[in-house]
Amino acid sequence: MQTDPAAAPLRIDFVSDITCPWCAIGLQALEEALARIAATRAVELQLHPFELNPDIPGEGEPIAHYAARKYGVGADALAARQVMIRQRGAEAGLALAERTHVYNTFDAHRLLHWAGLQDRALALKHALLDAYHARRQNPARPEVLLKAARSAGLDPEAARSVLESGAYADVVRTRVNRWRARGVDSVPTLVVDGRYQISGAQSAEGYEQALRQFC
Numbered sequence: 001m002q003t004d005p006a007a008a009p010l011r012i013d014f015v016s017d018i019t020c021p022w023c024a025i026g027l028q029a030l031e032e033a034l035a036r037i038a039a040t041r042a043v044e045l046q047l048h049p050f051e052l053n054p055d056i057p058g059e060g061e062p063i064a065h066y067a068a069r070k071y072g073v074g075a076d077a078l079a080a081r082q083v084m085i086r087q088r089g090a091e092a093g094l095a096l097a098e099r100t101h102v103y104n105t106f107d108a109h110r111l112l113h114w115a116g117l118q119d120r121a122l123a124l125k126h127a128l129l130d131a132y133h134a135r136r137q138n139p140a141r142p143e144v145l146l147k148a149a150r151s152a153g154l155d156p157e158a159a160r161s162v163l164e165s166g167a168y169a170d171v172v173r174t175r176v177n178r179w180r181a182r183g184v185d186s187v188p189t190l191v192v193d194g195r196y197q198i199s200g201a202q203s204a205e206g207y208e209q210a211l212r213q214f215c
Contacts, residue, residue: 007041007042009041009042009043009044010041010042010043010044010192010193010211010214010215011043011044011046011192011193011194012030012034012043012044012045012046012190012191012192012211013046013048013190013191013194014026014027014030014045014046014047014048014188014189014190015048015049015050015179015184015187015188015189015190015191016047016048016050016187016188016189017049017050017051017052017105017187018105018108018109018128018129018132018139019052019053019099019102019103019105019132019139020052020187020188021085021089021096021099021133022085022187022188022200022201023129023187023188023201024089024094024096024129024133025085025088025089025092025094025201026188026190026200026201026202027125027126027129027188028092028093028094029092029201029202029203029204029206029207030045030190030202030204030207032092032093032204032207033204033205033207033208033211034207034211036204036208037208037211037212037215040212040215041211041214041215045122047112047116047121047122047125048175048179049109049112049113049172049175049176050176050179050184050187050189051105051106051109051176052105052187053066053070053102053104053105054104054106054176056102056103056104057104058103058104058138058140058141059138059140060101060102060103060104060138060140061101061102061103062100062101063078063099063100063101063102064078066101066102067081082098082099086098088201089133091203092203092204094133094134095134096133096134097133097134097135097136099133099136100136101136101138103132103138103139103140104140105139105140106140106169106172107139107140107142107145107163108128108139108140108145109172109176110162110163110166110167110168110169110172111124111145111148111149111159111162111163112124112125112128113168113171113172113175114159114162114167114168115149115152115154118154120152120153120154123152123153124148124149124152124154126152127147127148127149127151127152128145128148131144131147131148142160142163145159145163146159146160146163184199186199186200188200188201190202190207192210192211192214193214196210196214198210
């Protein structure tokens, strides 16, 4: 079956945060699913910001302290969870490093919004996810953000201006609050056609099955 050129693209909103490993896994699986349905339905993928931990300082918080404070998870349970996450990542084709810290992602989301204005949001998203989840880099640091921008094909000096000016801060806050108002309290969250919501990272097969309902 071929794509109907008269059909409107299927809108998919992907709400996520940079330091969420399930968001990296979910995006990888979603893109595989989109490739599988590409012949039957055009898709418009939109990335949206979400802050799981807006109060974490720029220097971050050790993952052990964070897991205990937020979830009541001890060292043994945390280690087992990390192993499970890396296994799920490997199944999705990702080499995830063991996380040591959780960081603030607000500036990363500001830069992602700017990248989206140039149709480079997905490329920057992948660069940021790789920086944090594969190389354990702090996405709150300007040098990490600028390197990611460069690798995504963006002008690093223009990116520096965005970071230093505080541009798009209100836009990011408004969008995060809008998703919270819609009941999103965990990520990744996928919204299909503005109404069908899928919470949590699914497999490529799971996303494909859900999306084929709209093809």
